[in-house]
Each structure stands twice: as structure tokens, then as C-alpha cells.
Amino acid sequence: MRYHPLTGEDRADMLARIGAENIDALFADVPEGKLLHEPLPLAPHKSELEVERILSNMAARNVAASHVPFFVGCGAYKHHVPSAVDHLIQRSEFLTSYTPYQPEIAQGTLQYLFEFQTQVAALTGMDVANASMYDGSTGTAEAVLMAHRITKRRKAVLSGGLHPHYAEVVRTLSQMANDEVVTLAPDVMAREDMLAAIDADISCVVIQTPDVFGNLRDLSAIAAACHAKGALLIAVFTEAISLGLLKSPGAMGADIVVGEGQSIGNALSFGGPYVGLFATREKYVRQMPGRLCGQTIDAEGRRGFVLTLSTREQHIRREKATSNICTNSGLCCLAFTIHMTLLGETGLERLARVNHANAVLLADAIADVPGAEVLNETFFNEFTIRVRGDAGDVLARMAERGVLGGVRASRLLPNAGVEDLIIVANTEVNMDEDRAAFVDALRAATSGAH
Amino acid sequence: MSGIRYTKDHEYVRLDGDVATIGITNHAQEQLGDIVFVELPAVGKSVEQGAEAAVVESVKAASEVYAPLSGEVVDVNKALEGEPAKVNADPLGDGWFLKLKVKDKSQFDALMNEAQYNDFVATLS
């Protein structure tokens, strides 16, 4: 077997050195009758060539986003990632190292984590960011728990514009932890009265911008209302590129900002692994979940970096830890930080403008399609359209023409009366011909919809 | 001598009238190593004997400081927020944590005196 260096002779010599008669003597502690003496009924080992053939055949049964005009978003976005990113993250020293427990020989990881934290804090307009969470949705659930710890209240209010799967993750954890959650009704047009839901019993409001339907939300008044009642505002985003063009959540008064970082540096990969971004105000840093990297000096006075404030974490605080998180999204946050570094301020802003411009052009073009209308007043690179007939049927007919046209809202929100809505994402990868293909396919799909 | 009493959790108490000054012992600070953070209770809070009154952290450990006596918090050592190293430098002096207005002085009398505490520490390692 190509991955095993020991030979039969090695094994015999080693057993002799140990003083064991055979390998099963080392498994002597296994209770009577529980040790298997035959290999399990699985196929025997395979060569690289065989494995590659099996997996390539499976992969070929999927439609890759790059191969078609592609407008699917809702929490994961198709962007172009520069070649340098994937090349660099496959450096052995990044790929095959672990959590930097020994800082003297992990400065590479620690320095990029410090740079990552600085970038995330700047993007979100916050004081401090951690070294990543699993993804945006689990980060949101952790943010709610953090707000509960800070306010010593145990009730969260979720906006009807929050990604329904994020809301479900928060509800699941909260229900299991015996905390209260109020979820406002699905809010397609961003018209919910959030201020009416804020009172002195709640620990936090969770609101997403751009929201799941693509609407931009001004958080300033909600932040002020939360603070007046001693509650916190948790701002969520699922499209990190939007931060290049939009007022930051921090500037609008958010106390915790949490979001999905997949858009920058990371592949779609059918939903994971992704990288959760998590930032807050300095005064709350000791209530944060997750790892933090800090600057210090070594014995020779040279600048270096270490994991710090670890007493919040499970390996020290155990049942009193701020979170149970251990392994996070190291390599995904490396991909994020390399892509972010390559873009820089100029590149990020321009990329965000291209995303927005493409969406504006598509929205304008859809206005001329009789069977469809764009519902949003504002958006970044994603908006919701109402179509004549069932959205699932329309999308299926578009798919027959080779266009993956978006997400039907009822997939996320069954039984919510949104069967005629499609959420459409446009990024820099949707060029003129892709938008034309979308509009043609939509026109054809909706004209036959009676 | 009124002096100073100790607990098995390595807190000390110094009683002046009905006000008890509480901190951690020299042995405790040695065991914890460099103290990096101290979390103190709010003034006015009532604590019961044995309840968590403060938290002290080194880089690799976090420990609860339990109230050796019941009472109301009347003062906390705010200087520790900026300079937790005072706990290492002078645990029984500048490194004190909090002052309690004591309800029941008999709780004090029941704690270990210095000789008893030293004997107790000697049994630990």
C-alpha cells in the first residue's frame, strides 16, 4: 500500500523490540469478542489511477458553475479566485501543519492569522476579529450566545430577512439550550417593523444586510433602538464582497458582525468548507468565541505572534468556555486573506462595483421581460424576481436551456407563499453573454407558463 | 491575634472590624504563574460563602476565586484591571481582590490560621 512505509520485516523486528508476540497482542485491552479478525467487507485497496477514475466519473455527473451561465447565490457565491491563492494554500507548510500550539515554529500561520484579523476588522468596521469560525451560519448562532452572555438575557429576535437556514441553525441551538427566539415573518420587501420588536427583555437583534432577498438594510436606527434597551445588534452578511462598496456594519452601530467569507478566496465546494468571519467591539473581546492571535515579542526582542486570551476557550475553561469550538477554518481563512491581499482596497472596491453593475444591468434587462419583475428597490449583487407561474418550473425550463437561473425562494421557505419568487445572484463571472442567455431563457420560460 | 485566615482554595481573608479583605495566597499566585487578568464583582453585590466572587487568569489557566465568607461587596481593587501583575508581586498587599462587609464573623474564625494553612500546603505536592 503506497502510503505505508513499514515492511513486513520492519513489523516483525518492531514487535520483537516491543516484546509482543503479534500485532493483536497490542490490542489485548479490547473486550472479549470485540476484536475483528477478518477485514471488513469493503473492496481492497486501489491504485491512484483507479480512484481517480471512480471519482472523476462521479464528478462528471454534476454541472459545474463555470460551465454554464450561473446565477445561484443565497449564501454562497461563484467568484473568480486568482490562481495564486490555490497555489499558495497548497504549500506543504500551510497545508500540512496544525493549530499553532508551538509558536516558535508556527510564525507563518500566526502572522497570517494576525493579518486576517486586521483585514476582517477593517472590512466590518469593528475593533477586533477572531481567527475564524466554521461558517457564517454557525458563527451567527455563536454570536447570539455571546450576546446572551454579555446582556445576561436569553431572548433573540431574528429578522425576516435573515437567511432561513441561518435562522434555523440559531433556532436549533437556542431551543436545545433552552433560550428563546422570535423569528419575524419572511420579509421579501424589507418592510418589517424591527423597532417594534425591540424591548428590554431581548438580548439581541439579528439582521442581515444585504438580506437573503438582496435588499440593503440601514442598521443605524435599529442599533440605536437596541442600545436604548440594553440589547445588542448582530449584523450578518453572506456576501463578503459587498463590504467593498457598502457602508460597514460597524459604521452603522453593530455590536457583533458575523458573516460568510466564502466569496473571497474559497470555492463553492457544494457548501463547505467555508470560513466564518466574526468581529466585535473591543469591550466584548473576552466574551468572544474562537481563537485569537496576538502580537508579542520573543526572547531576543523580535516581533512575533501567539494565540492569546485562550482562557476563554474549551481546552482551558472546559464547561465554562465561551464556545466549544476547537478546530476552525484555518486553510479557508488563509485563502481569504491571500485573495484579500491580492485585491487590496482598490481591487476590492472595483470588484464590488463590477458585481453591482452586472446586477443593475440584469435587473434593467429583466424589466423588459413580460413574465417577470424585480421586487427590490435596493440591492448589491443579488435580487428577487417574481415570475408568472411556479418558480421551480421556470427554473427547470431555464435549466433545459443551459442556464442555472437562481434559487427558488420556496426551497428555503416552504409553505411561506413565496412559490413565485426566484433569488438571482450576479457576480463578476456573469458577462454580457451570460446575462443575455439568462434573459432569453427567462423570457422563454415565463411565456410558456400559463 | 485577629490576623489573617486561609481557605483550602487558597484564598486569604484579613478582617478589620466587619470588613474582610480578600485575595489569593502567595502559594496560589506561584502555582498560577504570571497573572494576566482579574475579573472582579460589582460593588454592592451580595455573595454567599463558597460562591464564585472573582476570576483570576494566567496565560494557561483560569481559576474561580470563591468567597471565603458571606457578605456584601463594598470595594474592589480596580488597579488590578490595568496591572494584574500586582497579584504576583504582592498578593497579600497591593494584590488584594475585594472587600466584603461580613455578616457572620464566626465564618472567619472557622477558617485555617497561617500555621494550619502552611501545613495544608505542605501536604499538596
Added chain:
Amino acid sequence: MLHQQARATKPAAHATRASQTFTGNRGLDLEDPLIFEIGRSEVTGVDVDAPATTKTRLGALERTDPIGLPGVSEPEAIRHYVRLSRMNAAIDANIYPLGSCTMKHNPRLNEKMARLPGFGDVHPLQPQATVQGALALIDALAKNLLNLTNMSAVAMSPKAGAHGELCGLMAIKQAIITRGEEKTRRVILVPDSAHGTNPATAALLGFEVKSVPGDADGDVHLDAAKALIGPDVAAIMLTNPNTCGLFERDIVEIARAVHDAGGYFYCDGANFNAIVGKVRPGDLGVDAMHINLHKTFSTPHGGGGPGAGPVVLSARLAPYAPVPFIVRDGDALRLVEHTEGTQSFGRMTAFHGQMGMFVRAYAYILSHGADGLRQASEDAVLNANYVRACLADLMSQPFGERPCMHEALFDDAWLKGTGVTTLDFAKAMIDEGYHPMTMYFPLVVHGAMLIEPTESESLASLDLFVATLRDLAMSAKRGETERFTGAPHLAPRRRLDETGAARKPVLKWSPPVPIRDAAE
């Protein structure tokens, strides 16, 4: 209040460098400033076309202030990250015997497979007809995990081991709620040797955590466990093989006791890599166990993730598995994404789990096959016992001469009186080119040193490793403390001041204050 062993967290004394260079570099060891110190806001390493329209639909929410991000060209970026990478230890360069973390070889085939467009470039919300191959892969991996564990169902979505623990305990809690016992079954038993994630997870869900002591042999104390098991116990969380690297000898009896009392058995599967193909957790009475794909099935550790933590479930817990899960509809596979009409406890994450890790783990399983998986476990156990046997005369074992599983545990009793601590010993290993073993864990062993060589090491590699540790051990016993207390001398950094970092946290770069402002 003292429940940790103190150790130095800042350098004892300030040292001066042996050889100063103008640049601060040492030969091929190149320093690089922070990206914020070399970047310029107007530079970019990505060419983006001008937007096709200047019309906007942003309302009044367009950003007006600069973000404050630096930019660099592509060659500068490559150089920055390549330089950083060279300051890291890695399995690809040498043995990385970090106990409990399973730093085994990462096959590059698996990287290539995860990047096939049909896996890496598919969206979680594409129409399901366009992702049948992706669903088939998840389904095939799931069946393999069930086969290896002899369990009934598997929840694929948890994102890492600790997330898997959360999933397992939520399934248990849902089962208890269904039985109407949530008010009475409120205790989770956790051995004091457990990973910190176990009590943290239990506490997160509002359970009361009760600690179970170990016995003199390194197992959970059977009588103590039995005494604690009662009608108030929701579950016991047991790591097997345990964190001392030992197979829990009484595991079947403990499982029976907790079942008889109406509770569940959660197994922390972090160390499953020792027994794949040798023992099936389902045969031991396990009700739920997470599998760290990044450990047992060698998906890369990536400097701290991403991991993946699928949870296998017994028949008693299977109905409560989280959404989404895959069902078969005729010839097609379909994702069930909502809990309506199911007994599922809810949802763990936005999408379907760590697909990138699933592809790698499945490639690993196919490559190894039944014979290779079994051999991997046997070699991991053999290598650990070889290290143990070769060091047993010099270093002390807390639980005597007992075969270990995939990792060998030593304590610091043998260092007593030498002036050298476990920390010093670990740092001296760095000068010899080795990543240290896990130290000071498990907490129940004083000055613990937990060595996990994995099956990826050749005999020659182990022999040099063992010879090095023997040399260091004899050096410590001879009183050559300077080799230890100042170590490492030859790493990219000397010991770092963790105390200073924690007392005055600096968690991001800040622009230097201009001199004229600072002077005011």
C-alpha cells in the same frame, strides 16, 4: 481553585542574537513585514475590468470612507506568503508527533480530487438534478462510515469534531425530550481526562457536567462511573481509545450500565484512527460518535482546519438526525432539507457539510480499502508502542508497562530534580528539527507528553526520532539545563512572551501614529 499546572509563559531572560545580520534574515530564513507595512492602497494584484455601468441601486448605503486595506502586486504577494510558509513546521517535512491530533500523511491525490470542477465548483443550492454525483459521493462515504462503525445512521453536516459532539448531544437531548424526561435527565458524565470540548459542549446545551475520575491504570474508574450513573444521567461521554492513548477496558460494561439506567453512550471518536477495521464502535454499545475526518481519514489539518465531524448514530438516535440528509427516490438521490414531517432535531449549518473534506476522505478510503485501513490502524499502534518501548527505560510512564494504542504517554516524574520541565524538553526538540509532542494534556497526568507518531513514519524515521529523544533525555539527566531552558535557539523565533500578549492584547495591526501627533 487551582486546577492547572503552572508553566513559564514568558522568556526567563532576554537573550541577544548569536549572529546579527543587516536584514535580520539568516541565510534562507527570510523575514517579512506585515502586509500592512508593505502594501499601498492604490496597488492591486488582481486586474478587474471597469464596471459596465455607473448606475447604482444602493440607496444611501454606499461606503464613503476608505476601508484601510493595503494592496500588493502578485509577485509581492507570492513572496510574502512563501516567506511566511517557511516559518512553519509541517508533516511533509518531518514527523509531527502531536498526540491526539493524528498528523499523518496527506495524500495529494485527495487534493486533486477535491478540486475537480464537479466537486469543487458546484453550489449547494443548485437544482438537485444537477448534483447527483455529489449526492452519490456523500451517500457512498456515509455507507462506508456505517460499515466501519456498525452503526445505523450518520449525520454528515457537522463541520468539525466539536460540532459533531454538539450534534450527538442534541440528538440525545431530542430523544430525551421525546421520552418526556428532559426535566429529570440533566447530567452528562465526563471523565476528567476528556478533551475540553466534551464538557464545553455539554454545558452549551444546559446539561450539568459531572466529572468521573480515572483509575490507577488510566481507564475510567468503573465503580466510580457506576456510582454516578442513575436516572438523572442523560449520557456519558467517553473517548475511546482514551486521551491517555489506552483502550478503555471496561467500555462494554460502562455502556451496559448507562443503557440499563436509561441513558445514552456518546463516544468521542477523535482517536478512531487506532481501531478502524479492528473494532467497530457499534459493537461496544455506542449510541453516537463523531468521526474527525481530518484525523482518521487524513484530510489536511491546514494550520487549524477545516475539519469535518460526521456523527454516526445508533438505531435509538437515528430518527433525530439533523437536516439535511439524503434519501433515495427511485434512481435519484434527494436532499431532505426541512424538518417538517420528520423527527429531526433541526439544522447544524447552512448547507450540507464539508464536501471538500468528504471527497478527500472518500478518496482515502477507496485508496486504502479494507486491507489498507486495517493496516493503517495496526501500523499506527505498532509505531506508538515502538516509541514507547524504546524510551521506557529513560522516561516514566504514568500507567506502567501497558500496551498503548496509537499514542504513547509519558509524565514528567523522570525529570524531577533536573531543573528541566516538560515545556523545556519540548522546546529543545524544536532545535533538533522536531515538532514537539502534545504537552500538558491530558490534564490528569503531571507534565504530560503525548506522542502520536502515526502510521506514516518509516522505521528509519522512528529510530532517529527515538535516538534524539534518548539523547535529550540523557542530557537532561546529566544536568545540561542550558540545552533546554533557553530553547529553542535555532527556530524562526525564540520563546515568545505570552504573558505580555495576554496582559495587553494587540489583536490587529494599527497604523503608526505620526510623530507630530504623538508629540502633542
